[in-house]
Amino acid sequence: MRFWEGIRLALKQLRVQKLKSFFSLLGVIIGITFLMAVVTIVEGMNSYVRDDFAGSFFGVNTFTVVRRQRVTTGRVDEVERRRTRRNPELRMHDVEVVRAAVPSARNFAYSASSGGEASRGQHSLRNTRIVGGSPEYESVQGWTLSDGRGLTQVDERQALAVAVIGQQVAERLFPTTSPIDKRIRVRGHRFRVVGVLEKQGGLTGNFRDAAVLIPFSTFQRTVAQRRQEVDLITVKMNAAEEMDPAMSEVEGALRADRRLRPSQPNNFWLETSNDLLSAWQQINRILMMALPALVGISLVVGGIVIMNIMLLSVTDRTREIGLRKSLGARRGDIMFQFLTEASTLSVAGAAVGIGAGLGLAALVDQLTPLPAAVSVTGLVTSLVLGLGVGITSGLYPAHRAAKLDPIEALRFE
Amino acid sequence: MIENAPGNGVIIKTRDLRKDYVMGAEVVHALAGVDLNILRNEYVAIMGPSGSGKSTLMNMIGCLDSPSGGEYVLNGQPVQDLDDDALARIRNREIGFVFQTFNLLPRATALHNVELPLVYAGIASKERQKKAEHALEVVQLADRMDHKPNELSGGQRQRVAIARALVNSPSIILADEPTGNLDSSTSEEIMDVFDRLHGEGQTIIMVTHEFDIAARAQRVITLVDGKVEARMVPQFAPGAGKPTFGGVSKAPVEPAGGTGEAADGGIRAHGLR
Numbered sequence: 191m192r193f194w195e196g197i198r199l200a201l202k203q204l205r206v207q208k209l210k211s212f213f214s215l216l217g218v219i220i221g222i223t224f225l226m227a228v229v230t231i232v233e234g235m236n237s238y239v240r241d242d243f244a245g246s247f248f249g250v251n252t253f254t255v256v257r258r259q260r261v262t263t264g265r266v267d268e269v270e271r272r273r274t275r276r277n278p279e280l281r282m283h284d285v286e287v288v289r290a291a292v293p294s295a296r297n298f299a300y301s302a303s304s305g306g307e308a309s310r311g312q313h314s315l316r317n318t319r320i321v322g323g324s325p326e327y328e329s330v331q332g333w334t335l336s337d338g339r340g341l342t343q344v345d346e347r348q349a350l351a352v353a354v355i356g357q358q359v360a361e362r363l364f365p366t367t368s369p370i371d372k373r374i375r376v377r378g379h380r381f382r383v384v385g386v387l388e389k390q391g392g393l394t395g396n397f398r399d400a401a402v403l404i405p406f407s408t409f410q411r412t413v414a415q416r417r418q419e420v421d422l423i424t425v426k427m428n429a430a431e432e433m434d435p436a437m438s439e440v441e442g443a444l445r446a447d448r449r450l451r452p453s454q455p456n457n458f459w460l461e462t463s464n465d466l467l468s469a470w471q472q473i474n475r476i477l478m479m480a481l482p483a484l485v486g487i488s489l490v491v492g493g494i495v496i497m498n499i500m501l502l503s504v505t506d507r508t509r510e511i512g513l514r515k516s517l518g519a520r521r522g523d524i525m526f527q528f529l530t531e532a533s534t535l536s537v538a539g540a541a542v543g544i545g546a547g548l549g550l551a552a553l554v555d556q557l558t559p560l561p562a563a564v565s566v567t568g569l570v571t572s573l574v575l576g577l578g579v580g581i582t583s584g585l586y587p588a589h590r591a592a593k594l595d596p597i598e599a600l601r602f603e
Numbered sequence: 604m605i606e607n608a609p610g611n612g613v614i615i616k617t618r619d620l621r622k623d624y625v626m627g628a629e630v631v632h633a634l635a636g637v638d639l640n641i642l643r644n645e646y647v648a649i650m651g652p653s654g655s656g657k658s659t660l661m662n663m664i665g666c667l668d669s670p671s672g673g674e675y676v677l678n679g680q681p682v683q684d685l686d687d688d689a690l691a692r693i694r695n696r697e698i699g700f701v702f703q704t705f706n707l708l709p710r711a712t713a714l715h716n717v718e719l720p721l722v723y724a725g726i727a728s729k730e731r732q733k734k735a736e737h738a739l740e741v742v743q744l745a746d747r748m749d750h751k752p753n754e755l756s757g758g759q760r761q762r763v764a765i766a767r768a769l770v771n772s773p774s775i776i777l778a779d780e781p782t783g784n785l786d787s788s789t790s791e792e793i794m795d796v797f798d799r800l801h802g803e804g805q806t807i808i809m810v811t812h813e814f815d816i817a818a819r820a821q822r823v824i825t826l827v828d829g830k831v832e833a834r835m836v837p838q839f840a841p842g843a844g845k846p847t848f849g850g851v852s853k854a855p856v857e858p859a860g861g862t863g864e865a866a867d868g869g870i871r872a873h874g875l876r
Binding site: 195202509510513514515516517518519520521522523596597600 | 662665667668687688691692694695696700702706708710719720722723724767771
């Protein structure tokens with residue numbers, strides 16, 4: 191009962207002095223907000239990366255040949271960077287070499303891409319991803335259509351000015367009508383829309399939903415930059431076990447074709463979803479290392495502020511403490527009262543922080559492609575930290591209150 | 604050693620009670636050996652000029668402080684050597700305080716204020732409320748239970764404080780200038796409450812510097828320089844003969860340990876039995 195009374199008293203104080211309490215608890219609130227937001231977003235990223243990242247961005251059992259490493263983790267050696275910058279561009283010849291090296295591939299595609307504006311009349315979308323893909327590109331990427339048809343061998347052979355567009359492009363350029371068989375303008379070239387991609391959303395949706403997919407041959411004639419030929423050669427295998435052998439076949443074939451001596455390093459890069467996974471893990475590790483320090487600082491500051499409020503409260507209520515002691519409160523009773531109060535304050539701060547953190551994460555989830563997921567561990571950690579800060583910062587004031595001399599305290603003005 | 608068996612009617616017994624304060628190089632003897640006997644259902648006033656040690660004596664009797672020397676037996680229990688927490692327990696069970704400044708919790712209702720000692724006695728919520736309501740009925744404030752102190756008059760506040768003092772059925776009620784902050788008619792009203800409680804068997808010890816308040820008591824103990832002044836003649840009550848003077852009442856157990864006629868002779872105007 192005395193426990194509930196302590197909580198009731200502390201909550202009352204919060205209610206009466208909302209603004210002051212808010213500022214007093216700001217440290218705790220900020221610390222916990224930060225903790226919750228980061229943990230929620232990291233948790234969201236984790237489950238996202240685990241569940242569908244590899245599949246949607248790279249496709250399952252897929253590897254890609256690129257000129258140089260796209261995703262780098264941590265610091266890359268400057269020498270290495272300069273060396274890979276001299277790697278030769280991928281050519282159609284390389285496509286044939288890779289195709290010959292893995293006859294057992296389930297799917298095989300090559301593509302080149304560029305950014306640019308797509309428009310129709312006064313409707314336009316500035317940052318589309320213009321992709322010139324070989325006929326199998328869609329199926330290698332695992333892209334599906336919501337309307338119309340995909341690109342065909344005929345489109346490729348005749349280099350037709352046809353396009354399959356992502357949902358975002360479709361919505362912006364055709365807010366009211368169906369885009370099928372309509373004309374759009376991409377970087378000054380005219381295309382006829384033949385299909386619309388299914389919406390993906392989320393982090394990778396940025397890429398698919400804003401895509402304008404045109405035949406590879408058409409890309410070469412229209413939007414391709416000078417010297418640009420093939421950006422990616424993507425190989426999809428039937429099973430995970432086939433990945434390593436297939437990758438070493440491709441590596442061997444390309445090295446032989448480029449006449450690299452054994453002492454020379456590869457002048458191309460083989461990329462799998464693991465590259466992105468390990469990059470994410472690295473970011474994750476850094477976040478998780480920085481997080482405790484940042485949260486810790488806020489909580490220490492918050493704790494000191496709470497300690498000060500509690501010391502003030504003890505002084506303000508010296509007579510009350512004297513009275514309670516004269517009525518039979520023991521040291522432990524007084525100690526408990528103030529500890530309960532400090533803890534309630536701090537946990538209230540933590541609760542506000544949890545709410546704000548979740549709100550922030552939800553906002554990030556809505557406004558950016560970063561996903562968010564509520565983490566139970568984060569919730570529990572926040573509450574425990576709140577309680578811990580309260581008890582720790584309440585200890586000294588509570589002790590001061592408990593050892594007050596009842597006579598002196600009663601006489602206090 | 605004084606015998607501490609209860610039941611002989613003695614509720615407070617002190618022998619050679621001393622309290623010294625060290626102030627710099629000097630030692631001040633706030634209490635320089637006080638011998639007191641107070642009986643169950645006695646109504647005693649403690650008087651004395653400021654600096655006489657009357658506050659110190661009240662703190663000792665109220666178990667708010669420990670003596671430097673001597674013995675103090677409260678309701679059969681020696682308390683001079685108890686530690687803080689044990690004293691808190693004694694205060695909770697044996698003593699009901701009434702202060703000059705009321706000392707109510709401003710944010711709590713009258714009922715909640717009265718419940719406070721029961722909270723520290725560890726009594727369950729329902730029982731607590733029942734007892735507190737009863738105590739408020741005794742001081743005729745049952746209709747003001749849910750009022751906060753700032754919604755009550757001074758006299759009502761002091762009656763709440765008296766209810767709080769009564770609620771745990773203490774051995775003694777210890778009132779420190781209970782009418783000091785009240786006007787004369789309200790003082791009258793509060794003193795009537797004390798009279799009534801005394802009539803119902805309550806033991807009351809009252810510290811005051813007002814003679815007409817002290818005149819309500821059966822016996823006045825006057826302190827001078829940390830000692831009980833036994834021979835002071837009551838000039839304020841000519842012929843009334845109501846209050847008597849002396850530190851040691853003529854209790855049946857106590858062979859007259861006094862030093863002269865006044866201590867022996869002026870014991871009680873109103874018999875206790």
